Amino acid sequence: xxxxxxxxxxxxxxxxxxVKIECRSLDFQATTxxxxxxxxxxxxxxxxxxxxxxxxxxxxxxxxxxxxxxxASLTLSTLTVTSAHPEDSSFYICSAKTGGWNxxxxxxxxxxxxx
Amino acid sequence: DAKTTQPNSMESNEEEPVHLPxxxxxxxxxxxxxxxxxxxxxxxxxxxxxxxxxxxxxxxxLAIAEDRKSSTLILHRATLRDAAVYYCILMEYxxxxxxxxxxxxxxxx
Numbered sequence: 001x002x003x004x005x006x007x008x009x010x011x012x013x014x015x016x017x018x019v020k021i022e023c024r025s026l027d028f029q030a031t032t033x034x035x036x037x038x039x040x041x042x043x044x045x046x047x048x049x050x051x052x053x054x055x056x057x058x059x060x061x062x063x064x065x066x067x068x069x070x071x072a073s074l075t076l077s078t079l080t081v082t083s084a085h086p087e088d089s090s091f092y093i094c095s096a097k098t099g100g101w102n103x104x105x106x107x108x109x110x111x112x113x114x115x
Numbered sequence: 116d117a118k119t120t121q122p123n124s125m126e127s128n129e130e131e132p133v134h135l136p137x138x139x140x141x142x143x144x145x146x147x148x149x150x151x152x153x154x155x156x157x158x159x160x161x162x163x164x165x166x167x168x169x170x171x172x173x174x175x176x177l178a179i180a181e182d183r184k185s186s187t188l189i190l191h192r193a194t195l196r197d198a199a200v201y202y203c204i205l206m207e208y209x210x211x212x213x214x215x216x217x218x219x220x221x222x223x224x
C-alpha cells in the first residue's frame with residue numbers, strides 16, 4: 001500500500017514553455033502533498049506544501065508564480081513550471097501523507113530538462 | 116528544524132549487518148526520528164521512524180539512545196539493493212521533512 005505515482009517520468013521542453021507534472025496517491029487519500037526539487041549530487045529541497053482544497057505554502061525563495069501548485073482532490077496534485085528556463089532543469093519529486101500518518105510516501109520523480 | 120549529523124559515507128559487505136549512526140544533540144521532546152533512503156534516480160523511500168523506544172519493521176531496526184541525542188539505523192543483512200543514500204531526519208509530528216546530506220551506503224559483494 002501507500003503508492004504514489006508521478007507523470008511524466010521524464011520531460012524535455014524548450015525554454016519559455018510551461019510543463020505540468022502530476023502526482024497521484026493511488027491507494028490512499030492524501031490530505032497533504034509536498035513538492036521537492038533535487039539537483040545532481042545534492043539533497044532534496046522542499047519547495048512547497050499543499051493541503052487539499054487550500055492554497056499551497058511555499059518555502060522561502062521559491063517563486064509561487066513560477067511554480068504553480070494545485071491540489072484539487074485528495075488523490076491528485078499538480079506542479080506547473082511556467083516559462084521554464086534551463087536553470088529549472090532538475091529532478092522534481094512529490095510526496096503525500098494522510099492526516100493520521102507521520103510518514104510520507106514519495107513518488108518516483110520527474111526529470112525535467114529545459115533546452 | 117533540529118539538525119542531524121551523519122557520516123558522509125559507509126561501506127558494508129553483503130549479507131552482513133550495517134549500523135548507520137545519526138547524531139541529533141539538539142533534539143526536542145516532540146521531534147520524531149525518521150529514516151528515509153533514496154536509490155539512484157528514484158524518489159526517497161520511507162524506512163522507519165520512532166520517538167523514544169526502539170522500533171523494528173520488515174526493513175530495519177531503529178535503536179534510539181536513552182537521552183535521544185543519537186540513534187542508529189540497523190540493516191540486519193545488507194544486500195546490494197540496500198545501496199542508497201540514507202537520510203536521518205528530525206520531524207515534529209505532522210510537520211515537514213527537511214533533508215540533510217545523508218550517508219551514502221555502499222555494499223560490496
